[in-house]
Amino acid sequence: MTVWSELTGQDAAIEVFREAARASSGGAAAHPGSGQRMTHSWLVTGPPGSGRSNLAFAFATALISGHPDGDERTRIQVEARSHPDLHVLATEGVIIKRDDVREIVKRSHYAPSVGAHRVIIVEDADRMTEQTSNFLLKELEEPPDRTVWILCAPSEADLIPTIRSRVRSVRLQVPGVADVAALLVRRDGVDEALAEQAARQAQSHIGMAHRLATAPEARERRDETLRLALAVRSASSAVATAARLIEIAGDDAKAIAELRDREEREHALRSLGVAPGQAVPNALRGQLRALEDDQKRRATRTLRDGIDRILVDLSSLFRDVLVVQLGAGVPLVNRELADEIGRAAASASPTTTLATLDAIQTARERIEGNVQPLLALEGMLVSAIRRPDPNRGAA
Known part of the structure; x- marks a missing residue:
């Protein structure tokens, strides 16, 4: 088993990073764009769920261990974020500010x-302000010897041109449903049928597929959101449904946060040398309070991410409605709701469904722009009103 074994659908990118790690262990290094295989500033891009962060941490493991396939001890420490030569800059807020990066630059x-390299990973680098990007510019241009920067973002266009010109960019693909399903079976021991369903409903988003495959309550919440949207028949039901969707997103965000917070606390205690069940010494309580404060601050972001995930699921639902209306003959994402989707397709025109898809995207943009989520969802769901017409056949 290598550090790359649990990645899927990214064979070309993995080969780039393995070759770079091999070149690095042999001392080869070059400025980005020089044509050689190893540089000290990287950008990993790809859509959400494509595995940007997972690939970045796998590469970090290989670099720190000094071996292109990593080693088990380094892998465990990197996974726990406890390796002394690994530093991670991540934010649960809307932006990464200059003050956020000052310490990590130092x-x-x-x-x-102890490792062959010191590695700095910047997750969600697209959230950097222009001031922050300019602050990082010199570090990316002339990093210290044996220091490697790895930035992660959805696309190159999300970063300023001067940053893009100083990094080597590796673009990830959206993995196929079969690839994600195979990963769930291999890594998590999930039943093949459930793995296929989770990968399909998550639209190949690896993290969401894992959650749908391993958490029955997550599958139940998703199913409820889709059925609620299909049942909207009036403006008053749109308002009531929007309120319920906010509740569902809140329940899901709470479940995710509780699991993540517990794991982070356990990792922190282990790194501080506190055994399970042992009382936390007074001298260490300040560090745990700081961790708890960080966890509370990201609660709002976690809820917004949950609402956005609901909107992505609704996009897949109305995409399926449009597929049926147009007789496109392509597989449905939400195959389990085929009968309900058929009835929804018969109750409106393709033009109406397209307007709903546009409204969903508008709602996502409004929420990202700090519009009240409840108001954005209400406006979106009004466009989803379906009034079945018994005299209308399926399109």
Whole structure:
């Protein structure tokens, strides 16, 4: 088993990183664009769920261990985010500010303590302000020897041109449903039929597919959101449904946060040398309070991510409605609701369904722009009103 074994659908990118790690262990390095295989500034791009962060951490493991396939001890430490030569800049807020990166830039100038390289990973680099990007510019241009920066973002266009010109970019593909399903079976021991369903409903988003495959309550919440949207018959039911969708997103965000917070606390205690069940020494309680404060601050972002996920699921639903209306003959994402989708297709025109899809995208943009989520969902669901006409046949 190698550090790359649990990645899927990214064979070309994995080969790039393996070759770079091999070149690095042999001392080869070059400025981005020089044509050689190893540089000290990287950008990993790809759509949400494509595995940007997973690939970045796998590459970090290979670089720190000094072996193109990594080693088990380094992998465990990197997964726990406890390796002394790994630094991660992530934010649960809307933007990454200059103050957020000041300390990590300082650390980037330290020599590796035990590994072959010191690696700095910036998740969601597209959230950097222009001021922050310019602050990082010099570090990416001339990083210290044996320090490697890995930025992650949805696309190159999300970063300023001067950043793009100083990194080597590796673009990830959306993995296929079969690839994601196979990963769930291999890694998580999920039944093949459930793995296929989860991968399909998650539209190949690896993290969401894992959650749908391993958490029955997540599948139940998703099913309820789709059925609620299909049942909207009036403006008053749109308002009531919007309120219920906010509740569902809140329940899901709470479940995700509780699991993540518990795992983070356990990792923090282990890294501080506190055994399970042991009382936390007074000298260490300040660090745990800081962790708890961070967890509370990201609660709003977690809820917004949950609402956005609901909107993505609704996009897949009305996409399926449009597929049936147009007789496109392509597979449905939500195959389990085929009968309900057929009835919804018969109750409106393709033009109406397209307007609903546009409204869903508008709602996502409004929420990202700090419009009250409840108001955005109400406006979107009004466009989803379906009034069945017994005299109308299926399109």
